[in-house]
Amino acid sequence: xTASLIPTGAPPWSxxxxxxxxxxxxxQSVAFYESLGIGPFREGPSAHTTRRLVRGVESPETRLAxxxxxxxxxxxxxxxxIAGPSIQREFLERHGEGAIHLCAYTDDLERDIxxxxxxxxxxxISYGELSDGGRFAYFDTQAVGGLILELYELGPDGEVIP
Numbered sequence: 001x002t003a004s005l006i007p008t009g010a011p012p013w014s015x016x017x018x019x020x021x022x023x024x025x026x027x028q029s030v031a032f033y034e035s036l037g038i039g040p041f042r043e044g045p046s047a048h049t050t051r052r053l054v055r056g057v058e059s060p061e062t063r064l065a066x067x068x069x070x071x072x073x074x075x076x077x078x079x080x081x082i083a084g085p086s087i088q089r090e091f092l093e094r095h096g097e098g099a100i101h102l103c104a105y106t107d108d109l110e111r112d113i114x115x116x117x118x119x120x121x122x123x124x125i126s127y128g129e130l131s132d133g134g135r136f137a138y139f140d141t142q143a144v145g146g147l148i149l150e151l152y153e154l155g156p157d158g159e160v161i162p
Contacts, residue, residue, distance in 0.1 A: 012112040012151055018068075018103040020077040020150075022088045026065050029078050029097075033069075041067035044077055051129040054085050062086050077103075087126045087138055087148065101138065101148040109135050109153040121149075130155060 023029040030041050044066030052062050062084035068077045079100070081089035091100050106112040113124060116139055125148070126138040132155030141149045 012104050012106055012115060013102075013149070014104075015106065016102055016104040017073070018075040018077055018101075018150075018152075019099060020066075020079055020101045020103065021098060022092050022100040023078050023080050023097050024092060026067060026078060026080040029080075030067050033076075033078070038071065038076065039069045041069045041078070044068040044079070045130055045134065046079060048131040049128045050131050052086075053124075053127040054087065055125055059084055059086070064088055075103075091148075095146065099147060101150045103136075103150040103152050106151045106153050109137060109151055112151050113137055116149075116151075132157065 021029075030039070033039055034041065046064040046066035049064070052059050054062060063082040064079055064086060065082050066077055066079040068075055070076070079088055081092060088100060091098075116122075121139045121141060123140040124137045125140045126136075128136050130136075134153055134155040136150055136152045139149045139151075141147065
C-alpha cells in the first residue's frame with residue numbers, strides 16, 4: 001500500500017489493514033499455514049527495526065522475526081520474539097500463542113498518538129523506527145479483548161518494506 005492510498009481525517013482505526021499472531025516457532029507456523037493454502041509468506045518489517053523502545057526504555061537488544069502474507073484485503077503477520085524484552089515475549093509468556101495486535105496505517109503518527117491519548121489510551125508500550133524511516137507505536141489496549149492496537153506510519157517513499 002502506498003501513502004497516497006491512506007485516507008486522512010478519519011479515526012486511525014478506519015485504516016486497519018493487519019492482524020498479527022505471536023508464535024513460538026516461526027518456521028513451523030509458516031509451514032502450517034502454507035500447508036493450508038495461506039501464503040506464501042515473506043519477511044516482514046520487524047527485521048528492519050533500527051530503534052525500539054519497550055515500555056519507554058531503549059531496547060537495542062530486542063529482536064523479532066516476522067513473516068507476512070496477504071489474505072484478500074487483510075495482511076496476516078506471524079511474529080516471534082528472538083532476543084531481549086518485547087511486548088510479543090510478554091504476551092507469549094502470559095497467554096501463549098495467539099492474536100496479539102490489530103494494526104492501522106497512519107500518515108501522521110504523532111497526531112494519531114495524540115488522538116489515542118484524547119480517547120483515554122495514554123500508554124505507548126512499544127515504539128519503533130524502521131530503516132526506511134517508517135515508525136510504529138503499540139498501545140496498551142489489552143484490558144478489553146486482550147488485543148493490542150498498533151499504528152504504523154510508512155517511510156518517506158510511502159512503500160511498505162521490505
